[in-house]
Amino acid sequence: MTVIAIPTGSRNGAALVPATVAVAARTVRKFARTPQLIVVGTIQGAMFLLIFRYVFGGAIRSGGLSYVDFLVPGFITTGVLFQGMGAAAGIAEDVETGFFDRLRSLPIPRASVIAGRALADTGMLAWGTAVTTAIGFAVGFRLHASALDAIAAFALCVLFGFAFCWLFMTMGLIARNAQAAQGMSLLIFPLSFVSSAYVPVRTMPGWMQAFAKNQPLTAMVDAVRLLTGGHAARVLVGHSMAHEVIAALLWSVGLIAVFGPIAVARYRRG
Numbered sequence: 001m002t003v004i005a006i007p008t009g010s011r012n013g014a015a016l017v018p019a020t021v022a023v024a025a026r027t028v029r030k031f032a033r034t035p036q037l038i039v040v041g042t043i044q045g046a047m048f049l050l051i052f053r054y055v056f057g058g059a060i061r062s063g064g065l066s067y068v069d070f071l072v073p074g075f076i077t078t079g080v081l082f083q084g085m086g087a088a089a090g091i092a093e094d095v096e097t098g099f100f101d102r103l104r105s106l107p108i109p110r111a112s113v114i115a116g117r118a119l120a121d122t123g124m125l126a127w128g129t130a131v132t133t134a135i136g137f138a139v140g141f142r143l144h145a146s147a148l149d150a151i152a153a154f155a156l157c158v159l160f161g162f163a164f165c166w167l168f169m170t171m172g173l174i175a176r177n178a179q180a181a182q183g184m185s186l187l188i189f190p191l192s193f194v195s196s197a198y199v200p201v202r203t204m205p206g207w208m209q210a211f212a213k214n215q216p217l218t219a220m221v222d223a224v225r226l227l228t229g230g231h232a233a234r235v236l237v238g239h240s241m242a243h244e245v246i247a248a249l250l251w252s253v254g255l256i257a258v259f260g261p262i263a264v265a266r267y268r269r270g
Helices: 016-033 036-059 067-096 099-104 110-138 147-175 178-188 206-213 216-237 241-269
Strands: none
Touching: 016 110, 036 067, 036 110, 067 099, 067 110, 067 147, 067 178, 067 216, 099 110, 110 147, 110 241, 147 178, 147 216, 147 241, 216 241
């Protein structure tokens, strides 16, 4: 049984930040005791990247960018969905095993439980993103922008992951079962394919383009692609970097604003 030591800030219980950090630390320790979660996720991401790079790469034309420079930003960005499945299953497991029931008996803010889980899962996501980025460079991806832009692109990917964590945690809380949560998570994956991640949107049927251009992953992918692809990416995307970065940030804030309260409310109801 996992024990959480939460420092209390007053007679009424722990403050939000210490409680959030304590819950996040517990989740990280759980990850450390089950390293297969990290290893399998890393291997899975590497396999899919290699498949897209070497199996589909020769058949897809991506404008002025080489396909590997087109693919890697999109793959890294949409990787938040693959890793988000773990957040959904993990929080459903916590519900199923009664861990959350024990936390409800503690004098801690209810939001700290969900925020702590989101913080830990975002840390895992940052690690996975770093590994996938390294593999991207190994298979031929190259930056066509400054190092500062590359750091900004990485930070955006982590932010996107944090935003989608709230969506996946909501699914896990609704499912209340790890297997069911994984099944529900699969409903989000078509978003990654009906976006600009793997193929240019202009190659899709007209009716599909309207959706692909106006969904969150396309804005996020294009923002990262513009930060890493230089002039060729700007010609391909057709919008300024500021336009796409702002759109991506608004989508991220929107996801957190919508699913954050829903996740906390769902946890409160048990």
